[in-house]
Amino acid sequence: xxxxxxxxxxxxxxxxxxxxxxxxxxxxxxxxxxxxxxxxxxxxxxxxxxxxxxxxxxxxxxxxxxxxxxxxxxxxxxxxxxxxxxxxxxxxxxxxxxxxxxxxxxxxxxxxxxxxxxxxxxxxxxxxxxxxxxxxxxxxxxxxxxxxxxxxxxxxxxxxxxxxxxxxxxxxxxxxxxxxxxxxxxxxxxx
Ligand code: HEM
Ligand code: HEM
Numbered sequence: 001x002x003x004x005x006x007x008x009x010x011x012x013x014x015x016x017x018x019x020x021x022x023x024x025x026x027x028x029x030x031x032x033x034x035x036x037x038x039x040x041x042x043x044x045x046x047x048x049x050x051x052x053x054x055x056x057x058x059x060x061x062x063x064x065x066x067x068x069x070x071x072x073x074x075x076x077x078x079x080x081x082x083x084x085x086x087x088x089x090x091x092x093x094x095x096x097x098x099x100x101x102x103x104x105x106x107x108x109x110x111x112x113x114x115x116x117x118x119x120x121x122x123x124x125x126x127x128x129x130x131x132x133x134x135x136x137x138x139x140x141x142x143x144x145x146x147x148x149x150x151x152x153x154x155x156x157x158x159x160x161x162x163x164x165x166x167x168x169x170x171x172x173x174x175x176x177x178x179x180x181x182x183x184x185x186x187x188x189x190x191x
Contacts, residue, residue: 015184019073019102019176023066028177031059031119039148050130057123060116078103081113093168099189100169102182108165111158118151
């Protein structure tokens with residue numbers, strides 16, 4: 001943690017806190033790239049589509065392992081899924097609370113699990129489509145497509161949530177996912 005001058009106000013006292021280690025950042029942007037490739041660029045019926053899908057699945061698998069053994073803010077214990085906490089957080093936000101969360105905020109945490117589950121679902125249904133038993137089965141193709149639609153809808157909400165929380169808390173969250181540090185305005189509560 002280091003004390004620096006706030007770049008906007010020029011005041012001393014804003015804190016730069018290391019939150020996302022390099023592996024979390026690498027996994028995040030690689031995963032986003034794999035989804036973009038498979039959603040918009042690869043041919044659905046190609047081997048490339050399958051491999052890109054497996055890489056996405058592997059990235060989520062690696063991130064889940066990292067959530068057990070990685071640094072503090074990357075761990076499951078830092079962003080447990082809890083509807084009660086998400087509701088509490090939403091109420092606090094509506095009251096104008098500006099608390100900064102070093103890991104994911106409780107609503108963001110629910111979104112993280114949802115995004116991971118959607119990618120796992122895509123990987124599993126994708127693999128099943130390549131097996132003799134399920135090859136050409138209509139409902140499975142529809143499930144794969146449905147999961148993709150759900151993922152894109154979720155990503156749109158995710159990016160809107162990131163923009164909203166950046167505005168609410170005054171911490172540039174995208175910068176944090178790039179450089180690894182959250183710049184916390186002076187006098188803000190941190191959780
Ligand atoms: C397909 C696209 C995307 C997927 C699947 C995705 C998924 C995720 C996941 C799973 C996390 C949790 C990270 C972790 O703890 O390992 C996360 C966090 C984050 N993502 Fe994305 N993301 C996508 C696109 C984006 C884009 C386009 C942006 C920027 C505008 C973005 C900004 C962020 C930020 C800032 C966080 C950290 C939020 C926080 O501070 O709590 N993501 N994303
Ligand atoms: C992140 C992971 C993945 C994403 C985002 C993704 C996305 C998509 C999308 C958008 C389609 C077109 C759906 C349609 O309009 O019909 C599709 C089709 C398909 N995907 Fe994936 N996919 C992923 C993983 C996989 C994996 C791992 C496999 C196989 C190992 C796979 C196999 C297929 C196949 C065979 C089709 C064609 C289905 C058909 O004939 O309608 N996908 N996928």
